[in-house]
Amino acid sequence: MTLTVTDLSVARGGIPVLEGLSFSLASGKALILRGPNGIGKTTLLRTVAGLQPPLRGQVEGAEDQIAYAAHSDGLKPTLTVAENLTFWASVFGRNGIEQALDGFDLQTLRDRQAGALSAGQKRRLGLSRMLVTGRPVWIMDEPTVSLDTASVAMFANAVRAHLGQGGSALIATHIDLGLEAEVLDVGPYKAKPPEIDDFDGDFL
Amino acid sequence: MSIWEYANPKKFLATTEKVMPALWAGSAVLITVGLVWGFFFTPDDYRQGSTVKIIFLHVPSALMAINAWFMMLVTSLVWVIRRHHVSALAARAAAPVGVVMTVIALITGAIWGQPMWGTWWAWDPRLTSFLVLFLFYLGYIALWEAIDNPDTAADLTSILCLVGSVFAVLSRYAVNFWNQGLHQGASLSLDKKENVADAFSNPLYVCMAGFVLLFIALVFYRTGTEIRARRIKALMARERLEA
């Protein structure tokens, strides 16, 4: 199960931000994306996840294989931790949330309403959602925001275990997770603005 | 050489620039001739007296109110299928013209209805349908204005236009069913017996041609404006990105 990206260009709000990106992500591997704020990492991840169409190029092996985690966790404050996870598990056609609760140390919180969790606990719950999806390719956008050191280690362990089972992960992050992972700096792929004189459908 | 070449914004601007003066002049001449002919040189109707002269404004504006929506439907489809930006922008440019035409048709209808039917407004099927059409135009324009990202706005308004067209036709049948109405039948149709007298129909044709030309001129000009506005937006976004 390999995720292959060829000659990908992505646009934000109609303006190209990154172009000519190619990489592949084999099972058992992780790829860390780096680059300054605003360069288009989130746009790239959303394009790979299939939430927005690419400007050019192809993404192969992503459809129905990916689990996506972004800045917001998709949690309902009036549902309990267990109810939230059970819901996402059944949306992805699976059951069994115990492993996810164990992996992110959420057993003691399982009957607490998600609205009553701290920011870090919410994040852990959001990340544990990746485990219940059963999808092989994890696509994560700044997963460690508001996590403390212990929780970051917990997260790194979860990713390592996932890779050990033949999964893969594409992560945009600034901190060192201590993973054996390739690093891709997207800075050099910043889109070059086209000539100013001649404009066409892109209006540039 | 295919028609799609004009979907390039620059080519569109260059071409319309050339035909604009002819369009403005043509529409001005036709509307002036039609209205002067209609206003000064037609007899009074034996039943409606001089109010029949309102027909030279009422019928062409009503015609354009519907045709403008139809044009928006076609250009929206072109955008959805072929993704030519000029097409989406032309739909956006036509909407306010359609609104003004609808308002003219409604106002002249109300002013005409007052002496003829004894009321400014009646919930007659035709009047009601035009009011509903007016609401559809308002919603369409409001959606364009509300969305910042131009491509998203073009997609959403196109789908609204497609869905709205179906519901507009449904509403037309619904109001027909709901009230049989006071309004006379079509003023011009292939069935000769139904038609208005020849004395009125010739200046009416001139006015209708004039309104069509005026509509084309306005839509071309406004589409050009929308293209430039879109380019301004793109250039500003690009500056922000480079900074």
Next chain:
Amino acid sequence: MIALLLRDLKLALRAGGGFGLGLAFFLIVTVMVPFSVGPQSELLARIAPGVLWLGALLACLLSLDRLLALDWEDGSLDLLATAPLPLESTVTIKALAHWITTGLPLVMAAPVLGVLLNLPAAGFQWLVISLLLGTPALSVIGTFGAALTVGLKRGGLLMSLLVMPLYVPTLIFGSEVARRGAEGMAVQTPLLLLAGISAASIALLPFASAAVLRVNLR
């Protein structure tokens, strides 16, 4: 799919879910009508079917802006879009949940409010039948409007502007059934047309709603 429906119903019933607000709005609007038009029972009896239909329509409209906006804000829609469930099913389920939590209670409350407005005895059955047939259309059309405006900061007012014209045929045929029923006239034609509009909306509009939602998620 069942999981999504159950979650939406659960969320509506929990604290702050807004269940019953539409119903309360329907009640209050109906109660306000005699204050504005006067208490004469013949007048109320004549306008009752139309007032009840309009009240139900407004109550539906009022609850629409939470339909997708909450899931949009907390990121659930992004995640649902990457889930195995097609977006077409997602919006259909959302509309169904909206109907169960808003439309169905309105249908059940309508006869009680009919008593308040002095609705003729013959009208009750047709009022309930017309609402039962018409409110699903209100829910799916409303879901389309909610999908159009989901990304906007103050989408509520704009959504009303967009959805109201789309409600016109349903309102006309629905209240026509209720009115004719109350006056003891034949209801077959508007009833069939109402059923047709509902069936076609339920069958086709989810595709438009899903397309619009995909555009908004980009």
Next chain:
Amino acid sequence: MPDLGKYADTVLSAYAASLLLLVALVVLTIWRGRKVRREMETLESRVKRNG
């Protein structure tokens, strides 16, 4: 001026209202068109100078 009879007010107000709306539409269209064209030209020259 033709004799409009008792309907003079009706006909004249209909013509006045319609022509006013048409002229307003044309004037607004051209006014906005010119403004946007000027804006685009200034912006284009600025972008070209800087980039």
